[in-house]
Amino acid sequence: MSLPLVVLLPFLGAIAAPLFAQGGRTAIAIASSIPPLIALAALFPHWATLADGGVVLHSYEWLPAIGISLSFRLDGLALMFALLILIIGVLIILYARYYLKPSENVGKFYSLLLCFMGSMLGIVLSGNLLLMLIFWELTSLTSFLLISFWTHKQDARRGARMALAVTGGGGLALLAGILIIGNIVGSFELDDVLAAGELIKAHTMYPVALTLVLLGAFTKSAQFPFHFWLPHAMQAPTPVSAYLHSATMVKAGVFLLARLYPALAGTEQWFYMVSFTGMATLLIGAYTAMFKHDLKGLLAHSTVSHLGLITLLFGMGTKLAAVAALFHVINHATFKASLFMAAGIIDHETGTRDMRRINGLWRYMPHTATLAMVAASSMAGVPLLNGFLSKEMFFAESLELNLPGFWAWIPPIVATLAGIFAVAYSARFVHDVFFNGKPVNLPIYPPHEPPRYMKIPVEILVFACVMVGVFPAISVGPLLFSAAQATLGGDVPDYQLAVMHGINLPLMMSVAAFVGGLLMYSQRQRFFRFHARFKEIDEKAVFEAIVSRFADLANRFTALIENNSLQRYVMLLVASVVAVAAAPLINLGIFIGDNGLTPVDWPTAISAAILVIAALATAVIHRERFTALVLLSVVGLIVALAFARFSAPDLAMTQLSVEVVTMVLLMLALYYMPSWTPLETSKARRTRDIILALVAGAGMTLVTLAILTQPFSSISEFFLENSKPGGGGTNVVNVILVDFRGFDTLGEISVLAIAALSIYAMLKNTALTPPPGDGQGHTWSREPHPLMLKQIARPMLPMALMVSAYIFLRGHNMPGGGFIAGLITSVALVVQYIASGMNWTQDRVRIKYHNVIGLGLLFATVAGAGSLAFGYPFLTTTFGYITWPVVGKFEVASALVFDLGVYLAVIGATMLILVSIGRLSPHSAIKSPRRNS
Amino acid sequence: MNHWLIAPIALPLLGGILQTFMGYAPISLRRTLAIATTALILASSLVLLSLANDGSYRIYAFGNWQPPFGIVLVLDRLAALMLVLTSTLAMFAHIFSIGGSDEGNRQFHTLFLFQLMGLNIAFLTGDLFNLFVAFEVLLIASYGLLMHGGGTIRTVPGLHYVVLNLAGSAIFLIAVGMIYSVTGTLNMADLAVKIPQVTGEGLDLVKAGAMMLLVVFGLKAAILPLCFWLPQAYAKATAPVAALFAVMTKVGIYAIIRVYILIFGENAGELAHLGMDWLFPLALITLAMGVIGALGADNLKTLISWQVVISVGTLLAPIALGSEPGLSAALFYLLSTTWTVAGLFLVAELIAVQRGSARDRIITAPKMQHRTFLSVLFMLGAVAAAGLPPLSGFFGKVLILKSVEPGPQMAWLWSVLLIGSFLSVVAYSRAGSIVFWRTVDGHLEKPEPMKGVVSVSAGALIALTIVIVFLAGPINAYTEATAAQLFDTAAYTEILQTPMAAEND
Amino acid sequence: MSAFAEYTISALLLLGGAFTLVGAIGLARLPDFFTRLHGPTKATTVGVGAIMLSSVIYFSSHGHSIGISEILITVFLLMTAPVSANMLAKAAMHMGVKSMDNTQGNPWDQ
Amino acid sequence: MELIFALVIGALTTSGVYLLLRARTFPVVMGLTLLSYGVNLFLFASGRLSAGQQPIIGSTEIYADPLPQALVLTAIVIGFAMTAFVVVLSLRNLADNEDDHVDGCPPVKPADNKQEQEETGK
Amino acid sequence: MLDRLSFPQPWLSLILFSTWQFLSDGISGASLVMGLVLAWLIPQLTQGFWPERPAFVKAWRMPVFLLIVLWDILIASFSVAKLILSPRQPHPAFICYPLQLDHPLAISILASTISLTPGTVSADISDDNKMLLIHALDATNDQEVIDAIHKRYEKPLLEMFQ
Amino acid sequence: MMTTALYLTIAMVMVAALLNVYRLIKGPEAPDRVLALDTLYINAIAMIILLGITLGSRMYLEAALLIAVMGFVSTVAMAKYLKRGSVIE
Ligand code: NA
């Protein structure tokens, strides 16, 4: 249980910390330091197990489907990193207490810091690769927020985004790599993966997996060519830099190398990719550090270089190199963290980090200076300090690499060269800051020692440097050993951690590095001049430029494709249909089925001809809108006739009524629109459209021909058989509509209702001014309501109502029904509006069309729901024949109520639609909400 | 026959009817009733989920007519999942709307409820033509909702959306006609039985029809090249509507899953896996297009709209590969992405309200009120959407990545998906840091107060992404079961034998 | 069906057809809108009326009850044809549609 | 006869699609109407053609397939609702943009695009 | 409440009732009841839409009048047919007819009659309902036409109305 | 004999329809077109009746009634549009 707790504690702290923000910085600092301290305490009991190469594993199932489990695993390697994270973490918390200003959002700061700590612990303690990846990405996110802590600074924001992009992106690569490994091994449990090293390396996917994993590691550990993000992360508050960018996060990459060492290392590919990346990073970092005038910049690049060193060591592939790498991880963490803190103190006390202005601080802050100088010497690799020891091991290993011929010289030379640079920039750090004359107009003058407690963390770390430097075996021996054990998977080579190994080649290299380094520093102005020839590139700006460029390109590209042209979208739609249907239809060809063609009868042929002419004419002269409208209604009429001709009386009637209402609708719209369509599309475009249209038409023709001549049988037999006995009606179409498929009808009247309601809503606050005339030079007539029309309209309404009643009542057995009846009534009402005008008619229509719609839907629903009472499903109909004295025998069908609902809904919707549009007319003075419109 | 099955349809219908009568009732009353209705819908969907979880098929035969003759509703795990997904989302979106965005149009709640009715019919129906009707119901309601909020900005996108979908409906009808003209039936189960027996020229007709159907579903799902109507329409819609629309594209995806696994699945003989070879590359291109759009977006709502396109691509790629794990993964991701995107739409609105004239555009503006709260919500949403750990999106994507068999398809899917995630991270971090952090001095003209219901509903919707993480185990178990059930098409066709309620006396 | 009925039906049919055709011819060949207006309003209406009548006789002679629908339609046509004509004439006059040169008197337009 | 019917549907589709591809709302609406006529006839045809076999029980011996007729009836009504909506939407478009172009304003202005990009702190 | 049970337009109710009997195949109890219901219900709903009552005085003359008109229509059709088919150009004319009727219904009946009878179409009615514009397809003399119309149609109508 | 008469009548009606379409397309003025449409509607009634007689079925009479009504309404609406612009006001 204790391991999950170790990871969980900091997160709990993160939640708790902000609550103490009110209590001031001390309170919150103390509060924040409690979780890591408990965590430390929780780790120690396990030491016994680890000392003799054991492993502590606490595992809980989570998502077996993914293969991700909550398993936490503690071994030497994990312990080593966990201690670094926790101990340095505590020191940072203490340090930050003094570094931050009271005005700053300390709650946020500590909360994020603890989040980061937790994520970091998660990485090192995960016993499951996917779990580790989650924490891995979490560190990217938290560090993003920490770097951009000062959100008002543009550099901070950009640096943070760059860091997130690089490390987060690397994380995604790592994810891919891990998934492949898991796929090979069949498990993501660390134990299984580490045990399956041979299997992995033998697998064909190994190169891919390795590359992806290394991408993750290198981005995180700022390896060339991904190193550029790290220096820019220095925009973060110094405690963050000290913690994330020296001791912990950037070590996650190398941790990964160590963690997966047994599983991935020991191949050619590993050797070349890792060691050469490391070498390049080592050199570039060291070289650049030399020329940074920014205190933190110098440290950042030196960090890059040291990470390169560690990577190189892991890359070498020898066991001793690995040990050296682990050892250097500890050493670098200690001296670099202390150096950052020192830099932070200097920044804090002088108000600047520019070494060209910071000079001779020895006089103002001797104590801090001493600490910084010791740490810097360790960085330079001065004997009796920890940096020296690991560097000696590194030099030794660089000689051990037995590369063929001339290549054998490369590693030692690179190592020495890097050593020289290291000495040089360390020397600069010491001399240029603490000596080298007087300060140059510092923002804060005179600088003096920081608060006592601010130095304690530095002192502790520097003390550690010395301790390790002098008594390596006692101080870190056991820890390093168990870490090595864990990394190398058992057999650790015999090595001795001694201060001196006598006069040997590595020592000579160190000496050379010293002499060279000091020489170089003394000649620094030359080098600066030389370096100044190449102009500094600001990666941050480059990154920003790239992102903006991409965003801009993306925007242009999008605007190019998604150009808000309906014509294009429709074209794409039609083209897609043609594309997907082409193959089967070409395959089908002109196909006449087994039923063959029935003889032509001429009346039908002529009507068809009329329809075709009218349809094509509509398209041809569509720019003359009214004429097109007239032609369109010819089409509608013939379609209705066709329905009648081919035994669909109900359809014929519906089509007729709908068509007229549609025409009225279109004319209502045309009143406000130009009566001519301008000719604006290019000839090419029109040709394209014509071709597309013809292809579509041809396709439909082929399909129809094939269908009509194919014999077929359908489920309709059932309807024909059960219409009368089961549905109580002889008009099968109507029975289908109100009974067999009544649910479709319910949906359909809902559509009608919704359409009407939204149309009403849409036009509510719309103001349209009609053109003064018909566009052919005639202004509209003033006479609204011709006498003859008014007179004929009077008797029409009652007659129409009776006809509706007739059509409605017979609908269940004869052609007719709710729809048609409803449309007839609506049309009769429309005539009233046309003849006598909106106001006149509205005054006489006493119901709100909204309510008619509602009633319609309600009737239909209730009629359907009635059956529920008898335990039958929704829309189950019943009918019976009742005999009354005078009246005689007649049928009552619940379906009739349903159809009544349809009738009402149709009336309500149609009228609401037409009235809503008519209301726009300037002549109709209806605006009061009391009325329908 | 279990009457719970019509609850998700009957409730919004009755609620909607009630609303039409209440045109002039006080808004508070209308709101109460509307929200109550949605809550009931959510409750009933949960009931159906618990029913469906036993892995059996339940049917509801309207009019007590034996399928394939009558229309049936079919409840299975997939349907239940979609119902819960939708009604949960709707619940929060609806609550958000009573924060004030429902004003200005008395029909808002009517339309909202009818929209839900359409969606629920689409998820439950077992009849191809009834699916068409369902589409029409939810479309016409969506047209109305899209135009809700007045102003002129919505008109053109609305027009495009409407015209395209009308054309789509026409194509749908043609497709139905082609399929009926050969098989003589409309019931999906019956089709699943009949399609394998189709021979000769019938094959060509059905194939053409089915492919056209795929185009229609593709249009609804917004697959490239049919996705360009979406960004403008969604970006311009009022927040709760946009949030609800997050589920609209998923209807298309649902239809693809339903029809192309059940009817044109592996048992479809000559027509097995129809169109899936088209779908996979298109899905990847769609994903890429979405990422490009997101990268180029110059306001948050457009960015999120493109995120919708991204998730469509992400979902359809594994579906097209037609493996059971892939489908399960897609369903898991579906749940996550839909809620996340919807939540982001709401958050974007909250942000827009706080930034005065700058609205949600990705530009420098005066420091906004409630910055921390909003930025946290946005960050959660962004992380989930981009598929970074530890939020639900990540698990969805991992499931999808893992579901692919090694091979060229794996290479394609992995690279597009991962690079896509990377670029979305870039896009979101850029947008977020500009909107929240790059502030100029000066203050907004009267910063509007943030209403409780509004922020709570938005926050809750975003928070669901965390809930999913904690319930990942059971959810994944459910999606796996769902996938298994879907691939067992024989079981589905057995609904044709379900006995009807006893004939009365 | 009785021979008489058959003769009547045939006669009515031919009469109706003829009038319908004549109306159409008038529409097609008369020189201006106002003269064309005469054809449909009279001839066509009558023609269709005759066909209706034949249908009534046909079906009643086939044992169906007297078809009221045909009567209704005919009445309706007779009632509405003048109104349509009137409306169209008004529209034409308003739009200043040319009437043939030898027309006496002038159209109005208010 | 079948060929004639097929040609009719072809003609309706052709005209409909062509008008659907126009740049003004009114032709587009007319295109949609024509297209829906074609589609309705097609859906109707999926039940095959027959004369005098109206599916009214007792009116003839053999009956035409009633199901497509019912479907078409539904389709007609839905089509009407949709047409009405799009007509009104084009009125709104006209009111909002003082123009009846389907994209609001006749030529797509790249100018807008650019100025937006300047705004979006890139 | 009683007016709800009354028949506001008895003529209309009568017509509706009888028409319904024809519409429903065979007169049955059901058809009678239904006809009664409709004859009552429909006028109740629509009376508002028919404000000005047709003020008949001698309604029984109506059938006679209608028969005359029907006959004339037949004749008219033949004469028009002759004109249409004859090669010679017609001599059309616009004729202003001074109205004596003033009841709107009466006027429109007259106008309709004119439109349906020999060679004339009533093209327009003046705003003050005092003038009727007639288009004659082939008129030699305006006055003849005016007199004929007055004698044959307007007189009877004048007797029937007011 | 009746069949012959029927066919002759149908022929005449179809020719009439064609003539209407000719006028409808030729125009020249909008009222001419509407007039032609109106006449075409009336012809359609004739066609339906004739169809009914040919099929010996009365199922289509109501369709004819509807054509009459709808033809009138659309003619009136179009005429009013041409003259007044706003059909419903
Ligand atoms: Na200096």
Ligand code: NA
């Ligand atoms: Na200096």
